[in-house]
Amino acid sequence: MNSDSLPERLQGTDGIRGKVGLACDFPETDPLSVWIQTDPLSVWIQKKILTEEFFELYTFSFCQNLIDSGWSELGDSIIVGWDTRDPKGIFSDAAIRGIRKSGLTAVSIGVQPTPCVALYQLSREAAGAVVLTASHNPSEQNGIKIFLGHTGLKLFPADDIRLTKTICSTDFKHLKKTPLQGEVIDEEVLARKFFKNVMLDSFNSWVSERSFQKTSLVIDAANGAFIPLLKQMIQELGGADVILCNTSLENGINHNCGVADLEGRHIVEANELSQEPLCHAEALIRILEEGRRKREQNSESITVGLVLDGDGDRCFMPVYDPQKDRIIIIDGDGLAILQLLWLKQNQKTREGQLYLNTVESSLEASRSALKAGCFVKQCAV
Structure with a gap:
């Protein structure tokens, strides 16, 4: 694919998501026998379709970035969880392959909420985490969210740009032939038990x-x-x-x-x-x-x-x-204010405590937080 047509950043505000299809649905010739590019990156950019091969390319590139930046070493763990839109496991299997081909260990925790994946990553001190989901989008879509182990945060725009460069510079034909190096470990039951205990712990609940x-x-x-x-x-x-x-x-x-x-x-x-x-x-x-x-x-x-x-x-x-x-x-803003008022009523907050929301949050939420005695700060989405 011509480098001039490659985007600087593949991701949106929270990873990447879109309609999915199988790589076998994109042969190397179209009905008129005109040759087209069918590598997973080209299929996404030209057709706006995420194939299982793209998931493999994406997770491999993410892991390679971690290794190249010194944030992980061969054998380190990456937590992988997903929602229910991939019942046959085609896309989760591909994502796990990408992790293993990088030399990192894929810790598979199955169907879990995104907060579970993020918290389990922190508890296990993993190098990162991958969630396969398209959030509230329809079932014909899927996507990938990423968390960084060394910060516990999602990727910043600069991280997305760096990851996009790695994806665009990776030869998928070579990656396809790369042997599996890392292990895969099933910790679905452990992760679910962990998250349930976190939610019901009196300190958190x-x-x-x-x-x-x-x-x-x-x-x-x-x-x-x-x-x-x-x-x-x-x-x-x-x-x-x-x-x-x-x-x-x-x-x-x-x-x-x-x-x-x-x-x-x-x-x-x-x-x-x-x-x-x-x-x-x-x-x-x-x-x-x-x-x-x-x-x-x-x-x-x-x-x-x-x-x-x-x-x-x-x-x-x-x-x-x-x-x-x-x-x-x-909605979410209203729930945040209700929680703040509950904390204040039960003397679990103090004057001037930070109330953080995004630039897309309602102004009424910020006004309510100020009225409750908080210091309000906004951040990007």
């Missing part, structure tokens, strides 16, 4: 034995990465009345579920749940039904939901309003 008394909780798992973990945790949620929705692999990750259809919404009126697109929103419908049932019983309990995205790093909280028979949507 605000859930008490009384937290869910008089509460009906509806969880929308988005047919995604949190499913195995949620099924384990339901019994440990302090006696909550829990309804778990959208846990099917057959229906497709994020399909008619998850946070995507709630973006930009603050209120959902009852009649909207009989119209497109929310007529398919099982979790919201269950919240409305359960809330109405409790209202008819003059119950003092509340009905709330947790709506996740496919890889489990975003959450909205729908709350049934019995006075107006509607659902109020609390």
Whole structure:
């Protein structure tokens, strides 16, 4: 591929994502027998299709960067986790091959939420971590998020540019013939147990034995990465009345579920749940039904939901309003402020403490944090 047509940076704000296809679907000749380039980088740039070969190239290049920069040595570990959009393991197997061909060890932890992958990397002191996901995007898409072991952070733009250069300069024909050098270790059960313990640890969790008394909780798992973990945790949620929705692999990750259809919404009126697109929103419908049932019983309990995205790093909280028979949507900014107010009420914060959000966060969140006595600072996405 002509170097003049290569981009400086392949990634967006959080790794790379797009529609996926198999390398075998891109033969070296088109229907008119005109030769085209079919290496994985060219297929992505020209066709906007991510193949399994691209995943192999991407993870190999990431690992090679770590080695070349001195942040890792041969044999060091890279954590690999993914969401539910690759049930046959075609893309995860390819990503693991890329890691092993670099000489690093692939620690496979299977279907896990993105926060689990990041925290498990830190606990294991791994050189880095790779999450295969397209977040809240449809199931026909996939992608790659990366975490750096020495910082615990995702890649900065300069890191993306460096990685892009390595990808563009790597001969995939040679890489394809490169033997596997590193090991692969399965730690799926260990990682899930670790993350469950982290979330339920009293130091990290605000859930008490009384937290869910008089509460009906509806969880929308988005047919995604949190499913195995949620099924384990339901019994440990302090006696909550829990309804778990959208846990099917057959229906497709994020399909008619998850946070995507709630973006930009603050209120959902009852009649909207009989119209497109929310007529398919099982979790919201269950919240409305359960809330109405409790209202008819003059119950003092509340009905709330947790709506996740496919890889489990975003959450909205729908709350049934019995006075107006509607659902109020609390987004990420709103949840952050509620947590801040809880911390202040329970004397777990101090005057002038830092409240950090991004430039895309709402101004109201910053104003609320200032009003609560915090020092507010914004950062890039």
